[in-house]
Amino acid sequence: MGQKRILVVGLGLIGGSLAMALQGFEDFEVVGAVRSQTTFDKAEAMGAANRLTFDPAGELPGADVVILCQDPAGIVGFLQEHKDRFKPGCLVLDVCGVKTAVMEAAGCLPESVDFIGCHPMAGKEVSGIANAEGTLFRNTHFIVTPGPRATQEHLALLRRMADHCRFGDVIETTCQRHDEMIAYTSQLMHVIAVSVCDDDELFSCKGFEGGSFRDCTRVAALDPAMWTQLFTLNAPALAKVVAGVEDRLRRYRTAIENGDRETLYAMLSTASTRKKQIDLERARGDDVRPAF
């Protein structure tokens, strides 16, 4: 019996960082699959994986764990094209930001293949292997959405991998609930950031930004193709939370326009108290949920 093998498909920011973080995990060899010579050269120079390949399909029969790190359309396409090449009994993961669409696509896999949707809640404003680092996941949340067929052995293996990458916690949920929550906690923040940057004032206000502006707009420098996919693959949940924030902005604006200090004070008090409460709960560590 040879060495066990993890195949990371796609060495961008997340895939590259995972390949780096997973090196030295138990007795696994980490193989990184790339598409371009540029990425190959950069990954090789960085020592991003134990071995690099241009042929992920050829590696599938020998891979005990496969981690799909393409964009959502790339993951769905890869699953459909290669569904019969996976090693029986292997564990297949993905790392993209929407889970229902990916879990549905994984329904095409044979019964002997175990798929667990994953979403490492880590990132940067910049993409690509050049920005990858093995420490990217430290103290971040790792959300997993196991399907009904997920085995205890695979869940335990996944948890050991998460520990090795130094994730702060592992949170198990359903793909539907993941997508609802991520619409609010992540996708909405991106819609807000780009909406703020679309203002005519952006360039004329340069030099007048404080920390709040830099923080709110930090994620606006996003990858348009990737986020077009993420937004449209989670359209109902995202549209709902965007409509909610539109409604609340309108209510604040109305109170401001009317000079209605009483209503404004009441609204600001409620929101500020909610924020302080959740900050307190976070400081107490209540948000580190039990891992599976």
Add this chain to the structure above:
Amino acid sequence: MGQKRILVVGLGLIGGSLAMALQGFEDFEVVGAVRSQTTFDKAEAMGAANRLTFDPAGELPGADVVILCQDPAGIVGFLQEHKDRFKPGCLVLDVCGVKTAVMEAAGCLPESVDFIGCHPMAGKEVSGIANAEGTLFRNTHFIVTPGPRATQEHLALLRRMADHCRFGDVIETTCQRHDEMIAYTSQLMHVIAVSVCDDDELFSCKGFEGGSFRDCTRVAALDPAMWTQLFTLNAPALAKVVAGVEDRLRRYRTAIENGDRETLYAMLSTASTRKKQIDLERARGDDVRPAF
């Protein structure tokens, strides 16, 4: 001729930090005026000023520089109540986040008193003297809105004070333009942060926040009384930028609901490019405008 004197009225986060940062400035004594025994004791223990007093009015005839660090209503009230007690030829400053309303209130001062509106673009999510620190202003923007009567001597003195506090730059503008810009770069971020925190999902999503959520909502734990004042004193400019972001959120939502990937991609590309461009300009240091 005795020692020159700076009187800081109100030792909260900003006033306390300024009093600390200004100690050792040329041959000035820094006097801090407080209202409560609690603040007095804390300020004394921290060495926040060279001397502390409960009687700002009594200090006015001997103060060469007066820095009003109350909330906007407190500043306006102080100017009206004590307008005839200021030392002729003195320089009066304020540090609050709206400038037109304060500059108008300063119109009640005698001609011999020079008022320059100031807005240090620094802050924290927490308030009060306990959170003050002399390093708060390092590398932040210092916006000043001199009135027509401001003398070159006072502008030069203000600049030397800003240097001593280690501000990153001093930006001179009109109070009207300040209020328009601050509506967009600061107040809007606070309206957005509270609007996000008002969502029913806030507590159920705990543990699912990434950096973008924490960054966008950081400033939501605001002081409701202070921000009610700031928002209503800048109502027209603020309502305009809130309406603008509502409109753009609605356009993103419509494209998402319609699954209109082409429009969505075009919108995201434009916003992302704008953000990258302004980040680049900032990295080049173009935003450090010439000081007066």
